[in-house]
Amino acid sequence: MSKDRLIYLPLGGAGEIGMNAYVYGYGPKGRERLILVDLGVTFPDMDTTPGVDLIFPDITWLEENADRLDAIFVTHAHEDHVGAVGHLWNRLKAPVYARAFTAHHARRKMEEHGAPEEEVITASAYPEVIKAGPFTVSFMPLSHSIPESSALVIDTPAGRVVHTGDFKLDETPLVGEPFDPELWAEVAKPGVKALVCDSTNVFSPHEGRSESSVGPEITELVKSAKGMVVATTFASNVARVKTLAEAGKAAGRSVCLLGRAMRRMIEAGITTGVLADFPTTISPEDARELSREDLMLIVTGSQGERRAASAQLARGKYQGLTMAEGDLFLFSSKTIPGNERGVIRIINAYSEMGVDVVDDSSGKYHVSGHANRPDLLRVHEIMQPQMVIPMHGEHRHLREHAKLAMAAGRRSVVAVNGTMLDLTGDAPDVVDCIETGRLYLDGSVKIGAFDGVVRDRIRMALNGHVTATVIIDEEDEPLGDPWVELMGLPETGTSNAPLVDVLEADLGQLLNRMNDKTLGDDDKIEEALRREVRRSASEEIGRKPEVTVVISRLA
């Protein structure tokens, strides 16, 4: 028994905000029984992942050890925690435990991707427990920006680990369970070996504000509005959606939900019982019949997503509804870094329509779902863990969180994706470094981040593309002239002659100069043509394109 150990291994979420996936293990070295906490996605961007649809953690290590995996636990229904469950379950094949609201979403994802829904098991909250190999796990309710978010209380022969998931200290969250300091103290009582803790807001210096603080502000804003009111927030923040809907009702307006994600989330909340007393809503068809001052729309697209309702309204209409001068648009949300351009584009489009836009810059219409710096300190203090392991953050967040814990005399360590920690002793011990990375969902195909596919796309975007074709006859002689096609390149350059003509002439001369040995070797011809295209283009247009060379031999 003394050789058994308790390990922690983040495969995603530690060193980034997104695609959470944390492994815990207990047993003899290399034969630990395992559980996985969360299996989320992260979202692509044009700079680094053009054309990619979704990004998953690379779970190769876990897949190779899938026979040791006893269960998957999902803390809450945000995409960065549950989003990959359907896509990757077939590689892991372990039961998925989640509370009702989260399980509802997990099942849908399983079904959408051909995985068995019945593998998702609805779990009850603390003090009920789930046995999974050497682990006894309990879902401890806490507050976040989505219903039924939970910490996991993970009991092992080596002691108790508390994995917070995402949380804030909100005693009046409106929907879902409040922060309950007595519950946290009760969980802490037997002693906590490790607090594995959300780090997102470690740089936010003030105590977090309650979800209930935005209601009065929003209500006042909606009441003062003259035309139609349109508000957006994260669809999963059903408490906020409810607050928005209630503000509309209080102002005597009919409320209409627009956007698939928005309607789905509210339906899930009602179906699973977490959302009661949601105001009656009307359909888009009925909304079209009302006058603007009697209407409030709650729409998807708080991050400026091009296909969401907010962006479609900015471009024209959505489900027959349009914005007009004198309307009010409210972003009851923050803009996630990287999404600024998309959001600003929408705001300017509304400005052109004469729509007034209110965003979160005043701090009145949005609160964060994550614990701020003083909240983190409070939780460390309640839990009195032997060690604090920061997770759910970029490197800067993890490091700051570790510094914060250590400044209060606690043990801590920065463990990024792939860092295996042994938690058995008094202090976290780095015992291994597992290769991790990212897996891209690209159309319907999963590709590795280092397969070069995306790299080639970025290069074509930056440099344009040239196709150069040449036919070689039976005597290894070029037949006719080489042929060039451009894509994403200017038609003319410095010489004012068409770029195609210049390239074809230069390639023709090159071919004429080639000796028989070179002409007998496709690789050599290809390399020479590619180099000549890049040289000639560089001279003509000041850039070196990507080149596809096609050699056809009449043999």
Next chain:
Amino acid sequence: MSKDRLIYLPLGGAGEIGMNAYVYGYGPKGRERLILVDLGVTFPDMDTTPGVDLIFPDITWLEENADRLDAIFVTHAHEDHVGAVGHLWNRLKAPVYARAFTAHHARRKMEEHGAPEEEVITASAYPEVIKAGPFTVSFMPLSHSIPESSALVIDTPAGRVVHTGDFKLDETPLVGEPFDPELWAEVAKPGVKALVCDSTNVFSPHEGRSESSVGPEITELVKSAKGMVVATTFASNVARVKTLAEAGKAAGRSVCLLGRAMRRMIEAGITTGVLADFPTTISPEDARELSREDLMLIVTGSQGERRAASAQLARGKYQGLTMAEGDLFLFSSKTIPGNERGVIRIINAYSEMGVDVVDDSSGKYHVSGHANRPDLLRVHEIMQPQMVIPMHGEHRHLREHAKLAMAAGRRSVVAVNGTMLDLTGDAPDVVDCIETGRLYLDGSVKIGAFDGVVRDRIRMALNGHVTATVIIDEEDEPLGDPWVELMGLPETGTSNAPLVDVLEADLGQLLNRMNDKTLGDDDKIEEALRREVRRSASEEIGRKPEVTVVISRLA
């Protein structure tokens, strides 16, 4: 005379922040004599302009009327005001007036792009005037975040226009002229017909803070640092660079400037006399010999630019200097929207090195260079213009600024790029709408934004590229099998066979089914092959690639 009119026509900068270019005209309709204020650039991004090097306003209208252009005035040396002078001067060929520091930069840009430096004329400040056709123009000193920024006092037979350029109300700017309310009042005295006014910070609710307020905070921070201190700011903000250097000196550190733009700006400041008493600096070679606690680096790259000193230090070394655990990195700057990802990447890289990063989130280490909302109101009040024309802003800024002016009972209008206003009467009158747009510098070629070149690059980045080649013999029969090459696409899809093989097989079958009429028509073959590639790829990999079809006829 009564038929002469005073017109205002923004070609860039009104409806965006960047590439400023504003035309004023006076004379009979369609024969007005013209002046141009500023000729700047804006910067590309991967989302909308991959591979593009710089973006200029489309000055086609002005080029077509270049015989009517009497002068170009440049308000200050920021790239969005002076950056296109060298690139576009040859299309306009009018004398360029600017004050010494700005003229220094304008001359360098002319020289770099083969335009005659001697066309840049150094202007003195108000009350000295420059005559240009019917215009009498004077550079009125004001405060901004670069030396010698000036408003233009433009006198015309129809009255006085004040074009503010970029400005803030800073009475203690450290370098350059302070805000001088008496001077503004003096300029306003004869009556101001139109105040054409910077709108950048119209959403910032509090009075702007002085450049001098950051010095004490920075000095304290640098004094408290243990290891090496590295600070970045906009290179053109020479007052800030001086403050940073002085903070280093005050802490007993030797100061080293890193990055070409940083050294160039300081040299320009000293050469043109705007920058006095700049602390002595040391070379990178000498810096390498000092211990870390005796050193402060001031570096380029406040926006996370990949090739700047800050990013190179984050990746390893720059000029033989490296960062180490315990060092401090200060962003004495704000992150311009859209640059967040690049900046965060650097912060995380430093975090991995154990470097502490301090940014502007506390508000202590940076102040803006633009007038905030109450400052704008104060200026309206001092100038008492007949009309306020908001410029230098996105649509949302222009609209808000116009609302602000109108709320105080002033006439105003939102005039975006291409809107020609007649300012002759009591109120601004929209008299024409000129086609405007963007011109891209793409490698060494200038291309129009709507040429489709960049659109094709974006499509290749999102969809990948397929080259399909087929040879047709003398009898219009396909010779051999079609040939496929991929770029930026996964190698295998749903069927697990190589994608190339699947596409070639499908194209081969398609060719076999083609009738003689189709095989005789290249356009029809091309269209059919393209469609088949997209259909087949969609089935295999869930996406429709861009396709280049090459048909070679042995004729």
